[in-house]
Amino acid sequence: MTTPIALRFAETDLDAIATATGRVAVFVGPNAKLGPSARRVNRLTKGAVARYVESEAFEKAKEGTAHVLSWPAGMAADAVDVVKLSRRPSQADARKAGAALAKVLGKGGALIAADGHKAAADIAFGVAMRAYAFDTYKTGDKTAPGEVTMMATNPEALAAEAGPMAAVAEGVFFTRDLVSEPANILTTDDFAARLAAMQELGLEVEILEEADLEKLGMRTLLAVGQGSESPSKVVVMQWNGGGDEAPFALVGKGVVFDTGGISIKPAGGMEDMTMDMGGAGVVSGVMRTLALRKAKANVVGLVGLVENMPDGKAQRPGDVVTSMKGDTVEVINTDAEGRLVLADVLWYAQERFKPTGMIDLATLTGAIIIGLGHEMAGVFSNDDDLCNAFLKAAAAEGEGAWRMPLSPAYDELIKSQIADIKNTGGRGAGSITAAQFLQRFVKEDCPWIHLDIAGVASVKSETALAPKGATGWGVMALDRLIRDRYEG
Known part of the structure; x- marks a missing residue:
């Protein structure tokens, strides 16, 4: 059977954002208000997140879509994914947001800063569902994504909520x-x-x-x-x-x-x-x-x-x-x-x-x-x-x-x-x-x-x-x- 993506839940640690490798994802609502993790990324990148969310591109972006800031200065990550998503999005938009992140996952893995997002379990479900790849019979270099860590204010509660979804x-x-x-x-x-x-x-x-x-x-x-x-x-x-x-x-x-x-x-x-x-x-x-x-x-x-x-x-x-x-x-x-x-x-x-x-x-x-x-x-x-x-x-x-x-x-x-x-x-x-x-x-x-x-x-x-x-x-x-x- 195809091996599911390695997805774990951890307590929010703002200091870990600067040294995280691979990709870092943060969420910003349509009101352009930055949460704790987005503010930390914004400071590390000298205002790059704020410049994006104040732009016409962010205003026109659909819920659940991600914008990539490649090779961000001040961070070890290869890219920052800024996801437009309401605090209480529809289930479809939350899963779409997770899927958008999964599509760009690389071998370096990702740190997803969900903070206290109400739809974190559905975001995780979207990541898992879209990260699937049937490559059993490919003999070349397989691009299995690295581990994904989702940071949340209450990782135990999130893991409990996500458990039945993982079974699905x-x-x-x-x-x-x-x-x-x-x-x-x-x-x-x-x-x-x-x-x-x-x-x-x-x-x-x-x-x-x-x-x-x-x-x-x-x-x-x-x-x-x-x-x-x-x-x-x-x-x-x-x-x-x-x-x-x-x-x-x-x-x-x-x-x-x-x-x-x-x-x-x-x-x-x-x-x-x-x-x-x-x-x-x-x-x-x-x-x-x-x-x-x-x-x-x-x-x-x-x-x-x-x-x-x-x-x-x-x-x-x-x-x-x-x-x-x-x-x-x-x-x-x-x-x-x-x-x-x-x-x-x-x-x-x-x-x-x-x-x-x-x-x-x-x-x-x-x-x-x-x-x-x-x-x-x-x-x-x-x-x-x-x-x-x-x-x-x-x-x-x-x-x-x-x-x-x-x-x-x-x-x-x-x-x-x-x-x-x-x-x-x-x-x-x-x-x-x-x-x-x-x-x-x-x-x-x-x-x-x-x-x-x-x-x-x-x-x-x-x-x-x-x-x-x-x-x-x-x-x-x-x-x-x-x-x-x-x-x-």
């Missing part, structure tokens, strides 16, 4: 690592082994092998992976810090590589299909976070791990397979495989655990990218209360999500002439018909959300808290939902 960050990193790994490394066996290792954190982890899945009747899931040398699996992770009531369930699609099967994908962009296990990655990251922060909730996470490959044994367009539920499915397109995986795992989750609610995540359709781009995940739900609670949590954490429609009218598009249902309804409303397909495997009394994360799991440009590539989208929102709704 580690869950996000775990997800990003999984999504970033190449398919020759992250096989279904390797994926399952990484999840089994989380038993050390207190999770109960169970791996269902192909023989187990055959006995359970998970034939739609098994059909997807029958053309691959990698064995299909379902991994069940249980965290119970909340008593005897039924758990809340998270279900993830884990297609470690997807060529489209016999309905083979175009070659252009196929290398990106290493991220087609993004839903399973998010579920895994959330479960890691819950264990690390000892959440007082009862949550079960299930992931279906398969590989979709062309082979003489692979399923064909026109095949009919029978799901665990008993419904028959005509396979129109073997590239619409994620919903076949989820169908069986969703049904199994309900049959075994009788959950109080259930959310599935999948990099399911290109159609959701056409509709929402890379800013929002598609949200489909049969329950307004659960859906609104999730949307509130996602908004609070700055993770874009937009509710999409469900309607029986769309079921007409996935009717089959020879089976109960077919696995795709064509290009029109592609993300909606995929959700309608999944809803068939959700019991009427189970509150449910389907999250189509195809556009947000991995992106080509950096986001507020992540470099380009895997984002870990969903870990923060789902952890917030569980904290707000399911913890006792």
